[in-house]
Amino acid sequence: MEKILIRGGIPLKGKVRVSGAKNAAVAIMPAAILSGGVCTIDNLPYINDTIIIADILKSMGADVEFGKDGRAVIDAAGIHDYSPNPEHVQKMRASYYLLGALLGRFGRAEVALPGGCNIGARPIDQHLKGLTALGAKIEVEHGMLIGRADKLVGTEVYLDVVSVGATINIMLAAVYAEGVTTIVNAAKEPHVVDLASFLNNMGAKIKGAGTDTIRVTGVPRLKGCSYSIIPDQIEAGTWMIAAAATGGDVVVENIIPVHMEAVVAKLLEMGVKVDEGEDSLRVYCVGRPRAINIKTLPYPGFPTDLQQPMTVLLSTAAGVSVITENIFESRYKHINEIRRMGASIKVEDRVAIVEGVDQLTAAPVTATDLRAGAALVVAGLMAKGVTEIGNVKYIDRGYEDMVGKLIGLGADVKRVKG
Numbered sequence: 357m358e359k360i361l362i363r364g365g366i367p368l369k370g371k372v373r374v375s376g377a378k379n380a381a382v383a384i385m386p387a388a389i390l391s392g393g394v395c396t397i398d399n400l401p402y403i404n405d406t407i408i409i410a411d412i413l414k415s416m417g418a419d420v421e422f423g424k425d426g427r428a429v430i431d432a433a434g435i436h437d438y439s440p441n442p443e444h445v446q447k448m449r450a451s452y453y454l455l456g457a458l459l460g461r462f463g464r465a466e467v468a469l470p471g472g473c474n475i476g477a478r479p480i481d482q483h484l485k486g487l488t489a490l491g492a493k494i495e496v497e498h499g500m501l502i503g504r505a506d507k508l509v510g511t512e513v514y515l516d517v518v519s520v521g522a523t524i525n526i527m528l529a530a531v532y533a534e535g536v537t538t539i540v541n542a543a544k545e546p547h548v549v550d551l552a553s554f555l556n557n558m559g560a561k562i563k564g565a566g567t568d569t570i571r572v573t574g575v576p577r578l579k580g581c582s583y584s585i586i587p588d589q590i591e592a593g594t595w596m597i598a599a600a601a602t603g604g605d606v607v608v609e610n611i612i613p614v615h616m617e618a619v620v621a622k623l624l625e626m627g628v629k630v631d632e633g634e635d636s637l638r639v640y641c642v643g644r645p646r647a648i649n650i651k652t653l654p655y656p657g658f659p660t661d662l663q664q665p666m667t668v669l670l671s672t673a674a675g676v677s678v679i680t681e682n683i684f685e686s687r688y689k690h691i692n693e694i695r696r697m698g699a700s701i702k703v704e705d706r707v708a709i710v711e712g713v714d715q716l717t718a719a720p721v722t723a724t725d726l727r728a729g730a731a732l733v734v735a736g737l738m739a740k741g742v743t744e745i746g747n748v749k750y751i752d753r754g755y756e757d758m759v760g761k762l763i764g765l766g767a768d769v770k771r772v773k774g
């Protein structure tokens with residue numbers, strides 16, 4: 357098992373290019389199953405989650421070329437297997453999109469219940485409610501979701517909770533359903549919009565993505581297309597937070613500034629400076645950031661995926677910050693680790709009260725999930741001494757070349773065999 361070693365205390369300086377969005381990529385790659393032609397997808401991050409999806413699609417009979425250049429060419433014509441290997445499927449959350457896509461195209465799917473970050477119970481009742489409303493029958497047997505649909509017919513689906521995954525899964529199944537599917541109380545995240553754009557490029561008729569009501573009018577077939585996915589809002593936010601946390605000066609390139617509004621607003625509130633370019637943001641810091649309060653919310657609110665690195669930044673801000681994690685009930689596992697580095701944080705249920713200390717000090721710590729891993733990298737960059745981060749497999753799930761990009765910004769960091 358590899359580890360990341362970081363000697364902290366060096367302000368990050370320079371430019372960093374953000375990769376394509378993981379959470380768009382992991383929806384768009386399975387969506388290619390719905391196409392009758394060849395899909396060429398660019399700006400894909402070459403990370404463990406996308407590599408696993410490419411392998412799953414191949415094992416089901418698709419022809420897939422995917423490499424470090426960020427391009428995948430997917431021809432799903434040859435898919436003959438509706439039952440992807442459970443071992444692969446359980447390695448990630450987004451494998452549940454195979455259910456919607458396979459039901460949409462073939463009316464059959466046998467997909468293991470998903471894995472993904474252990475940050476709460478993460479039920480999938482809203483996915484099942486939506487797919488069932490469209491006409492699918494789904495049973496859970498021995499840890500597998502067994503789905504059948506003789507015919508899918510559009511209907512209105514009201515989501516009881518705003519769910520990215522359920523919104524995407526219902527869209528995937530609805531593109532071939534007869535008539536109109538309306539998703540009410542839909543998620544508005546940039547990756548939901550990106551998936552809708554990809555499907556529309558293939559000939560789907562989806563309106564309203566990015567609002568809370570999405571309408572999908574079923575079509576008889578989808579063609580192949582060429583598509584470039586959006587930059588990763590969460591990776592961008594991680595670099596912005598790391599720049600502020602180290603008192604650095606970083607230009608974060610290849611971003612869509614409107615996706616970053618919540619993060620920019622909170623950094624400005626802390627006294628961090630942010631200059632906006634056309635597709636970049638410069639983040640720099642003069643003096644110690646001030647404590648602030650954060651509440652995570654569905655987009656356009658502050659993203660839960662950045663709560664963990666933001667907690668680390670606030671651990672040395674001047675004053676007391678209050679963080680409320682509204683999306684996932686167990687997304688504070690990183691706090692035990694940063695307490696080992698001297699952070700002073702009390703957690704009561706979904707609220708973390710962070711009393712800013714002068715400085716973190718290095719310690720051996722372990723990533724418990726993907727964004728906990730990113731948070732510990734930020735902590736290591738801030739801390740006095742050499743921080744050793746274990747379980748880097750979580751970071752590899754979602755960040756492309758994290759260590760290379762850090763070195764490019766002047767950090768003293770390396771990966772070593774554990």
Ligand SMILES: CC(=O)N[C@H]1[C@@H](OP(=O)(O)OP(=O)(O)OC[C@H]2O[C@@H](n3ccc(=O)[nH]c3=O)[C@H](O)[C@@H]2O)O[C@H](CO)[C@@H](O)[C@@H]1O
Pocket residue numbers: 379382449450476477478479480481482483484517518519520521522543654660661683684685
């Ligand atoms: C692969 C991917 O895109 N992952 C993202 C996706 O996860 P994911 O799609 O799992 O998150 P959801 O938006 O579905 O979850 C939001 C909330 O709804 C609850 N819920 C969800 C579905 C359901 O059927 N029933 C239910 O109760 C969840 O437990 C959670 O409390 O959105 C999250 C919220 O922005 C992000 O943190 C994850 O990075």
Ligand SMILES: C=C(OP(=O)(O)O)C(=O)O
Pocket residue numbers: 379448449450471472473474475661726727754
């Ligand atoms: C929670 C995340 O991933 P997943 O939903 O794939 O577990 C994440 O990207 O922060």
